[in-house]
Amino acid sequence: MSNSIENLEWRYAVKKFDHEKVLSQEKVELLKQAFNLTATSYGLQPIRMVVLKDKDLQKQLVSHSFGQQQVAQASHVLVICIESVINTDFIKNYFKRVKKIRNTPDEVLEPYLVALLDDFSQKKTPEIQQWCINQAYLSMGNLLTVCAMEKIDSCPMEGFNPEGYDKLLELPEKGLNSVLVLPVGYRAKDDMFSGFKKVRKKMDDSIIEIF
Numbered sequence: 001m002s003n004s005i006e007n008l009e010w011r012y013a014v015k016k017f018d019h020e021k022v023l024s025q026e027k028v029e030l031l032k033q034a035f036n037l038t039a040t041s042y043g044l045q046p047i048r049m050v051v052l053k054d055k056d057l058q059k060q061l062v063s064h065s066f067g068q069q070q071v072a073q074a075s076h077v078l079v080i081c082i083e084s085v086i087n088t089d090f091i092k093n094y095f096k097r098v099k100k101i102r103n104t105p106d107e108v109l110e111p112y113l114v115a116l117l118d119d120f121s122q123k124k125t126p127e128i129q130q131w132c133i134n135q136a137y138l139s140m141g142n143l144l145t146v147c148a149m150e151k152i153d154s155c156p157m158e159g160f161n162p163e164g165y166d167k168l169l170e171l172p173e174k175g176l177n178s179v180l181v182l183p184v185g186y187r188a189k190d191d192m193f194s195g196f197k198k199v200r201k202k203m204d205d206s207i208i209e210i211f
Contacts, residue, residue: 004149007148007149007151008145008148009198010148010151011144011147011148011153011154012193012194012196012198013154013155013156013193014070014153014154014155014183014185014187014191014193014194015070015155015191015192015193016069016070016073016187016188016190016191016193017070017073017074017075017153017155017183017185017186017187017188017191018073018185018186018187018188018189019072019073019074019188021075021185021186022075022185023075023076023152023184023185023186027150027152028051028076030146030150031051031078031143031146031147031152031184032049032051034142034143034146035049035078035080035139035142035143037142038135038138038139038142038143039138039142040135040138040139041131041134041135042094042116043094043098044086044090044091044094044135045094045135046082046083046086046090046131046132046135047080047081047082047083047132047135047136047139047179048081048082048083048174048176049078049079049080049081049139050078050079050081050169050171050176050178051076051078052076052077052078052079052169053075053076053077055072057168057169058071058072058074058077059072060168061077061160061164061165061168063164064160064161064164064165064168065157065159065160065161065181066159066160066161068155068157068159068160070155070157070183071157071181071183073183073185073188074155074183074184074185075184075185075186076183076184076185077181077182077183077184078143078181078182078183078184079165079169079178079180079181079182080136080139080140080178080179080180080181080182081136081171081176081177081178081179082129082132082133082135082136082176082177082179083132083175083176084172084175084176084177085175086120086128086132088117091113091116091117091120092113095109095112095113132179133179136179136180137180140156140180140182143182144156144182147184152184152185152186153184153185153186153187154182154183154184155182155183156180156181156182157180157181157182157183158180160178160181162177162178162179165178165181166178
């Protein structure tokens, strides 16, 4: 069995973190880079991540997390957010980055820019928001895999009150809305869930091969 599969077998949704163990700054930087390198549709990156290491705030977030204590126990809490507004300026700024980093000629970029602006102009706000949320889930999957490879424990959370998080972390002032939460750190020795076997479909029921 490859190391990748062994690490994915090792990973589980932690139910109890060791509150005394803290991620090194090196590990935190690695997770930040992994998030930033996540693939997103069109490369637009309509997502941002809050890295929280404030025990007082973490404890306050428990009441907005349906009582899930992992938020308070974890070394850090990663809050994956979407941009509140995706407009013409947001899209144009992406193309400015492309030009600056790759030195791509305007005549190459312009048709793509025009097409993208036209595409988004025809989308309603709920459709754009859902598209942003889809990108957030891509980043969560990427982070879960990187955590497993780095032997960082994690607990992906959809079950929380976004409005409570947004208010406590002052996200609307930053033009953001919370979508997903990922406490990270190291599992507690007495977390009984760490020893549970994974429950998954048989491979034949999960995979369809077409040759």
